[in-house]
Amino acid sequence: MDKQARKIASIIEASLPALESGQETLDSILARHSDLSEALRPQLEAALWLRRSRPQLEARPAYLQASRRRLVTELGRAPQAIPARQRWFDTSPRSLALEFVTLAMLIVTILAVGNNIRLASRLALPNEPLYPLKLALENLELAFNTDPAREASLYTEFSRRRTSEVVELVLIGKYEQVPATAARLDEHIQQAQANMDTLALSDPAQAARLETALQDNLANEAFILQVLLETSPAEAAPGLQQVLEIATRPLAGIGY
């Protein structure tokens, strides 16, 4: 139906000027489109009626001339709207206040959304969409830090996060992600120890406190991992043993 309607509309478009000028008749057009003549005839007749009624809708020339003069005079009293681009630079107090409130709301929204994403990323596990953001935020925290003591504390905290991730991964059966997390844990522990060695040259007491904190943390995590190893399926064992071996290495000196 729609296809035929479009075809008839195209025929009307093409043939109406010739019909109006007398070059063609209604019958000659219908003969050329005999397959559609039944549907085409009333359409052409109605279109022709509209075209012939057109003079009844013409404006009076006197009105057009006088109204043009009147409009041009009136325009001086009808200011144009300020374009959108100029409105941005509008310096009226009301406009500035509105823009300030809008900007403040935008900043608050961005901060709230950003904070929500940051908090959500903290819960992310390896191979999840927000996990790269979690690692990037950790690296950012390290990049903005210049204090070796603070850096050692950060690596201690990150190593705790990695062991927590291992526990979560084993609990949900994603054992294939454990080795990569174990490698990150190993790197964090080594970095923490390297910072403590540097710090020991200038502040041995502080370095000793940090080392105790790292060992306490790892001892707690190793205990949880050991319990998990004993209660998890056999396929989780290789990954867990690898993590346990990494986590307990710094504890050798304290008889773990």
Add this chain to the structure above:
Amino acid sequence: MDRVDLPGQSDDISLLKSAQAGNAEAFGALYERYAPAVFRYLAAHLSSGLDAEDLTTDVFLRAWQSLPNYHERGVPFLAFLLRIARNAVIDQYRRNRSGQSYPTDLEPTLEDEAPGPAESLVQQLERQEMAQVLARLNEDYRTVLVLRFINGLSPQETAQVMKRSAGAVRVLQHRALSALRRLLEL
């Protein structure tokens, strides 16, 4: 189909630029070009020719006020005006439904604009007869027929005014012509 009252776009662009800079005379030239088409559209929708005259000027005043924000971007100036005219007609219907008379900011009609008695009677009778037929069509049917056959817009231009595709305009035109033909038989 022949096209009237649709002058070259290049002329329009320079006039529009001047008008956008606040040149009332340039806008007056645009009025001269496009007022007949806007009037025809309005006259086909309103029973009174005087109402159509008032509303034609009002459409151009609205266009002037929003002209600084008008950008060509594929919508020709006539389509822009006819969109305003369409909204103005809808506003007019709403006002009539709520019993309000149409307010105009313009001065009362000047004496030299008023039609003579003979012109007024003949024109009004013919226009009323046509308006009575068109008034029995629904708003979309009336709009598509007026734009296509009274104003001579192409399906693409009609589509720009009505914010539809050209294909949808052709289908709508087909249905509107069928409805009109049935009315003319009565």
